[in-house]
Amino acid sequence: NGKTVDIAINSHGSDWYWAATAVMVCATFTFMGLAATKPRQHRIFHYITASITMVASIAYFSMASGIGWTPIDVEFRRSAPQVFGINREIFYVRYIDWFITTPLLLMDLLLTAGMPWPTILYVILIDEVMIVTGLIGALVKSSYKWGYFTFGCVALAYIVYILAVEARKNASRIGPDVGKTFTMCGSLTAFLWILYPIAWGLCEGGNVIGCDGEAVFYGILDLMAKPLFGALLIWGHRGIDPARLGL
Numbered sequence: 609n610g611k612t613v614d615i616a617i618n619s620h621g622s623d624w625y626w627a628a629t630a631v632m633v634c635a636t637f638t639f640m641g642l643a644a645t646k647p648r649q650h651r652i653f654h655y656i657t658a659s660i661t662m663v664a665s666i667a668y669f670s671m672a673s674g675i676g677w678t679p680i681d682v683e684f685r686r687s688a689p690q691v692f693g694i695n696r697e698i699f700y701v702r703y704i705d706w707f708i709t710t711p712l713l714l715m716d717l718l719l720t721a722g723m724p725w726p727t728i729l730y731v732i733l734i735d736e737v738m739i740v741t742g743l744i745g746a747l748v749k750s751s752y753k754w755g756y757f758t759f760g761c762v763a764l765a766y767i768v769y770i771l772a773v774e775a776r777k778n779a780s781r782i783g784p785d786v787g788k789t790f791t792m793c794g795s796l797t798a799f800l801w802i803l804y805p806i807a808w809g810l811c812e813g814g815n816v817i818g819c820d821g822e823a824v825f826y827g828i829l830d831l832m833a834k835p836l837f838g839a840l841l842i843w844g845h846r847g848i849d850p851a852r853l854g855l
């Protein structure tokens with residue numbers, strides 16, 4: 609489509625997206641390999657974490673190949689004429705990835721904190737609301753997109769509250785090692801997740817950053833929120849018996 613902004617997709621796709629795909633694939637095999645070194649009843653966090661990077665591998669493979677996006681009309685922006693055409697690439701495949709992987713990330717964290725199932729399921733529902741409102745907002749042309757964005761931000765505020773207050777309390781009650789692992793992975797998550805709506809506002813929302821900038825911004829966030837997060841979580845669980853978490 610000649611009217612969209614150049615996102616460096618050519619005969620072999622996008623190098624940056626291919627590099628991120630490679631990292632996601634390597635992380636998946638590493639987490640699966642580590643699972644194989646443990647007895648079956650000690651593999652739950654390996655399985656969840658490997659699933660996260662597995663799904664991300666396919667999402668990044670799609671984006672690297674120039675698949676999974678649609679052009680959406682954007683507003684003219686005199687201050688940043690370089691970043692827009694008549695329309696802009698919106699990678700809806702990101703949201704399919706997030707719809708599957710953000711609940712798994714929350715399961716990693718909330719199971720570590722030993723939270724009860726009803727709470728976990730409710731937080732996951734709110735998380736799905738956040739992702740779906742983000743997708744709809746990205747596809748809406750008019751300024752109503754900011755209404756969807758606001759719903760998503762309220763959902764995120766609730767999730768961050770559960771992580772920062774309720775789950776943290778629960779984790780430290782189980783033991784100092786569990787508390788430490790949860791605090792490390794939970795803080796990283798709370799910090800990174802708050803940056804996603806900022807990226808959204810500058811990319812899909814306000815069209816302030818171009819498509820290459822979007823690829824780098826979301827890409828770095830995704831690499832820290834999935835492979836780095838996963839490595840820290842699995843490392844944190846090295847001395848923790850899942851039976852102590854009720855698993």
Ligand code: RET
Nearest residue numbers: 742757760761764801804805808830833
């Ligand atoms: C959106 C826009 C609507 C408002 C909010 C958002 C938050 C998204 C988040 C995404 C996290 C993704 C992760 C991916 C893993 O790699 C949907 C951008 C609040 C928090 C962790």
